[in-house]
Amino acid sequence: MTDASSTPALPVTIHRGDYRPPEWQIPDIALDFELGIEATRVTAALSVVRAAAAPAPLLLRGDGLTPSAVRVDGAVWNDWRLEGxxxxxxxxxxxxxxxxxxAVIDPSANTQLMGLYASNGMLCTQCEAEGFRRIAFHPDRPDVLSRYRVRMAGDKAAFPILLSNGNIIESGEGEGGTHWALWEDPWPKPSYLxxxxxxxxxxxxxxxxxxxxxxxELGxxxxxxDLxxxxxxxxxxxxxxxxxxEVYGREYDLDRFNIVAVSDFNMGAMENKGLNIFNTRYILADPDTAxxxxxxGVEGVVAHEYFHxxxxxxxxxxxxxxxxxxxGFTVYRDQSFSAAMGSAPVKRIEDVRVLRAAQFPEDAGPLAHPIRPDSYQEISNFYTATVYNKGAEVIRMMATLLGPERFxxxxxxxxxxxxxxxxxxxDFVRAMEEGGDIDLSxxxxxxxxxxxxxxxxALAQEGEDWFLDVTQTVPPTPGQDDKAPMMMPLRLAAFAMDGSGAALPDTLATLTDVVQRIPLGRFTARPALSVNRGFSAPVIVDYERAPGELAWLAAHDDDPFARYEALQQLMxxxxxxxxxxxxxxxxxVIGAVAQTLTGAADDPAFVAEAVLLPSEAFIGDQMVTVDPxxxxxxxxxxxxxxxxxxxxxxRAILAQAAPPATDLTPAAKGxxxxxxxxxAYLAASGKGDVPGLAFAIFSNADGMTERQAALATLAHGDSDERAHALDIFYQRYRDNPLVLDKWFQVQAWSQRADTVAAVAELARHxxxxxxxxxxxxxxxxxxxxxxxxxxxxDGAGYRLLADLVIALDPRNPQTAARMIPPLGRWKRFDEARQALMKAELERILAQPGLSRDVTEQASKSLMG
Known part of the structure; x- marks a missing residue:
């Protein structure tokens, strides 16, 4: 990334169709670091090999670097220049x-947290996507793969531990209290790793x-x-x-696998070969604080990065x-792993809820893009729910179409x-075609x-034979007005609600046409349709069902996800x-919730998910104009x-003793x-004793799950217990950054009328x-x-978020840019709110020296 001060006024758009193979390959790299918080000296020795037929100079990307010397084959070389x-x-x-x-770099000044930076006295790196160019001059593109040999030397008191990719080869003591270590990674990898x-x-x-x-050896x-x-x-x-x-036949290939937890990190974690770097949020956990x-989350992210x-x-x-x-492939893998480790139906519900909350709005807004985009101005803006979560659904559909063995x-x-x-x-799709013997054109x-x-x-009837008519549409998105029909798996079943016992068992239909008819079988009356079971395709289903049919499915469907969907649709x-x-x-709704609660003893985790009301945002997604x-x-x-x-x-549920916080079985968590x-339901009822009950749960909880749930319930209200609980929580955890994040978050989620003012005040805390x-x-x-x-x-919330983006962009444009999408959904709201949101986007774009990250997000969002 570039510093804001050097950002070009008009960001360059990079197009997928312009891809050209690298003109030079670099089979081997030797890096030598003399480490210091304020000054780290880096010598990068690149063994370059010409890959293009026509002569071309060697282009090495840099960001904020100035070469102090250039040598070729050991001799000082003067035939070089800087272009930007x-x-x-x-x-x-x-x-x-x-x-x-x-070159010499200053990690302490790197507030972007990309490249080599300092975090609480420690030096660490983040190179995906284009951070390596902030460490050393390099092509810094993922199709240039190299074997790395890395020597680090530094003050032993300040840096007693020296880690890099691969296996440690040698280490030793230096002069003046220094020491060094030599690491070697035998597997070729791109610079982002x-x-x-x-x-x-x-x-x-x-x-x-x-x-x-x-x-x-694991570490x-x-x-x-924090140990x-x-x-x-x-x-x-x-x-x-x-x-x-066991599932993919993939064996680890190095002698060591290390993970380091870092408190200042833009992402959740990073899969660097043999040395994963994690946000502390996804490593540190004990019952009192997690x-x-x-x-x-820890289990899923650890799996995700390892599977990479x-x-x-x-x-x-x-x-x-x-x-x-x-x-997309790795998210699918980590989702499958988490389903195997816990409750598969609950995991599927959670994954779909995330998809609908984050990806569906992205698909319906100005930032919509395919899972393989056609262009970008700043690649960090494409670390999106579409690429990750919808990408995982696309892999899941292929796995469904092929079946386990062929997949x-x-x-x-x-x-x-x-x-x-x-x-x-x-390449991936072609392997699925050939390995699975299927046409995926x-x-x-x-x-x-x-x-x-x-x-x-729509259901159709011919005598006692029933059919399902499916009409598929794909809405226009920016740059794509006309869409062709998609191929997708659609799992469905049908049941007789009249007690006749007739049914169409779980069936997998493959949709390929704009209009398609699916036979359901013979029924004496209109059957109850269970459709998109297991969320077999990431689609929106438009199908009118009476409350009675939905309530019946919520009670009787043999697919857990479909039971959940039926109750959610009824709500x-x-x-x-x-x-x-x-x-x-x-x-x-009340009757269906009551019926669902009868299964609480057998599957409390599923019941807890099923009886939750849809979120306010998801309700708004169903409306032409959102009325918040x-x-x-x-x-x-x-x-x-x-x-x-x-x-x-x-009250009966709350009267039962909570499982010990140390019990992490699916049943206990449920x-x-x-x-x-x-x-939360009792608190919503307005019963006068609930604040006291919530405070008692908060005070007596033996773990964070119960404590935070009670605090969140109190945070929505106006009781004396609310202020008392927030103060107790703060005093207890003020020195634990991850838990203190929860204190800020609970108040920002509050349903109180003064939340905007409260968030503004918390920003000054x-x-x-x-x-x-x-x-x-x-x-x-x-x-x-x-x-x-x-x-x-009055638009106060929009101003608050825009103020943040403007203040944050000079120091961390990547995080700033990720705050913009909520403003980009302005078309979904009334005219007054539209004008207020657009004004804030315009105010952001009017800032001098705006980063590429924020410029791209704000300008595309403003286009609607």
């Missing part, structure tokens, strides 16, 4: 050479024996005092290694347009064919077309009607009605989750800082997701 930030070295007709470049960590760290060590009998490195919170991450790592061997959701060793590292991306090649043949072929290469999305449109397909369903229909002034379905005030009013009213009508059931849901992305996301990210508060009619 890039180094051009003219090597004449040489076919190969060793090019050495010396380079990693270095130097600091005062302690380690949780363990060992894993691979399926071929090799011993791998999770953290700051002193006891790494055991869950280590268990997750070992489970991931074993699962990847919720069950935090534990699940093959789906991302051994087989990497040819260019950044292929980002979903590694991310495994396809992945085996993909890994064998492209091991050690920089591949493309097309039409399926490729998922990589080409943006937008969420919509399926319009959604009721809420959308209420916002429009139509009263219908409330009694059916009416949505909140009607959602609270339905929540209150369910809370009051089922008061006895909610019981705690259901207790939190019960408390002594513990709030723009320097830490976690803290920014905890306050402003949560606030932007609080629909009614963010969309306050």
């Amino acid at each position: 930030s890039d180094l051009i070295v003219d090597l004449g007709d040489r076919q190969a050479a060793t090019v050495e470049v010396d 380079f990693a270095l960590v130097a600091g005062d760290l302690v380690v949780n060590r363990d060992r894993f024996t691979t399926m071929s009998g090799r011993a791998v 999770i490195w953290v700051r002193a005092g 006891d919170r790494t055991h869950h991450a280590m268990t997750a790592l070992k489970h991931s290694m074993k699962w990847d061997e 919720t069950d959701a935090d534990y699940d 060793n093959w789906s991302g590292n051994r087989v990497t991306c040819r260019d950044w347009f292929q980002l979903s090649l590694k991310e 495994r043949k396809g992945t085996d072929l993909y890994f064998a064919r492209h091991d050690g290469e920089a591949a493309t999305c097309e 039409q399926f490729r449109r998922w990589y080409e077309q943006a937008g969420t397909p919509k399926l319009h369903l 959604l229909d009721t809420l959308v009607a209420a916002v429009s002034g139509e009263a219908k379905g409330r009694e059916a 005030d009416a949505i909140r009013r009607e959602r609270l009213a339905l929540q209150a009605a369910i809370g009051a009508a089922l008061e006895r059931e909610w 019981r705690r989750r259901l207790r939190g849901v019960a408390l 002594a513990d709030f800082t723009l320097a830490n992305p976690n803290r920014v996301r905890a306050l402003y990210g949560a606030f932007a997701g609080n629909q009614a508060a963010f969309h306050q009619a």
